[in-house]
Amino acid sequence: MADIDKQAEIDAIAxxxxxxxxxxxxxxxxxxxxxxxxxxxDSHWMACAVHDLIDFGLRPGDELVLESTICNEIRQHHQPVIFGHASQHPVFSTHHTPRQYGFESYVSIPIMRANGEFYGTLCALDPNPSTFDEQVVGQTLGLLAQLIASNLDLHQRLQDADRALHSERETALLREQFIAVLGHDLRTPLNAVRLAADLLEQKPLDESARRLAGLIQSSAARMGDLIADVMDFARGQLGEGIDRTPQAPNTLVPWLEQVVAESQAAKRGAPIRYAIDLPCVVSCDRARIGQLLTNLLANAMTHGDPLAAIEVHMAVQADDVVLSVRNDGPSIAAEMLPLIFQPFSRGQGDQPREGLGLGLYICAHIAKAHQGELSVTSSAAHGTCFTLRFPLNVPV
Incomplete structure (x- = not known):
């Protein structure tokens, strides 16, 4: 490979x-x-993402001379390299790389694509010697490298699918296959990470290792939420829309109260005030309506005033069910309002936010699946209010 598209490589990891x-x-x-x-x-070493607590000096896009790195050797043999004290190591005490870059402890795990192609490495180093369990470190970072590789494969698959979908003749079949493969290929490595964390937690661990296992679990749970959003996005964009499971009329109140309670547990500061008045049963997919409320509450907690209460109201108006979520805080810019339900929209403010920016897009499609509509109003005086309106009796 004579050259690489640096920005494309950085963007793929970002x-x-x-x-x-x-x-x-x-x-x-x-x-x-x-x-x-x-x-x-075979010709480049480039940093794509960095977490630097020692001012090592590398930033995304920076390159090292390939032949000066241990990663060049890993590129050839595809095996992890792990050591905690280079100057006392039988091999690396005389190796040029630790001396050139001034580190004693080092871990580097190959990132292998699904087709067997070597992508690069997940690596760590420190100028000081370190004592760690090489087997545990190798297994844990190996799972994380697998997760990165799976996401790179997904990124490539998305690009390939986007090009292929321009062929109208293949569109329908590719859509179905893509959504099926998307769910399988994303969840399989994530399940492996969760299983490994479960196994770690069952072993006799010190408190620090137990916290790390818990951190892996919580990161995996967050990845699971992101995967669910990506799957819904794929259904909305490539399939027949977000699905609504036909259900007999049911009582929504306990279900939504549980959603509010779970969101309240995650909210610091002011409470979530709610008034849910549904005197009759409602024909809907209560799991999807619960998902919509969860997303709207998460949006309010992210963008609203953390010291102000969030207000939730749900009632029957004529032949419609109306659900609203209101929060105080910065208003949504007027030019953003028409775009607020578009995918990857970040809503209020200019600061980077966690997540994919799909929450409100998914909410709008849940409303559509119920033959309803999701709207928003926002002003400095009255705050921001999202309102869902759908028929009381949605045809099954």
Missing amino acids: AINAVPEILQVVIRTTGLRFAAVARVT
Whole structure:
């Protein structure tokens, strides 16, 4: 490979929302203070993502001379390299790389694509010697490298699918196959990470290792939520829309009260005030309506005033069910309002936010699946209010 598209490589890693958390897990697992995802080819070593606590000096896009790195050797043999004290190591005490870059402890795990192609490495280093369980470190970082590889494969598959979908003749079949493969290929490595964390928690661990296992679990849970959003996005964009499971008329109140309680547990500061008045049963997919309320509450907690209460109201008006979620805080800019339900919209404010920016898009499609509509009003005086309106008796 004579050359690489640097920005495309950086963007591919940046598109994986979990990478910053993965690098933090690497640092906490190993105790080393520099971690990175590196793209390594037969002619280039380039940092794509970095977590640097030692001012090592590398940023995304920076390159090292390939032949000066241990990653170049890993590119050839595809095996992890792990050591805690280079100057006392039988091999690396005389190796040029630790001396050139001034580190004593080092971990580097190959990132292998599904087709067997070597992508690069998940690596960490520190100028100080370190004592860690090489087997545990190798297994844990191996799972994280697998997760990165799976997401890179997904990114490539999305690009390939986008090009292929221009062929109208193949569109329908590709859509069905893509959504099925998307769910399987994303959830399989994630389930492996969850299983590994479960197995770690069952072993006799010290408190620090137990916290790390818990951190892996919570990161995996967040990845699970992101996967669910991506699947709903794929259904909305590529399929026949977000599904609504036909159900007999049911009582929504206890279900939505549980959603509010779970959201309240995650909200610091002011409470969530709610008034749900449904004197009759409602024909709807209560899991989807609960998902919509969860997303609207999460949006209010993210963008609203943390010291002000969030207000939830639900009632029957004529032949419609009306659900509203209102929060105080910065208003949504007027030019953003027409775009608020578009995918990857970040809503209020200019600060980077966690997540994919799909929550409100998914909410709008849940409303559509119930033959309803989701709208928003926002002003400095009255705050921001999202309102769902759908027929009391949605045809099954």
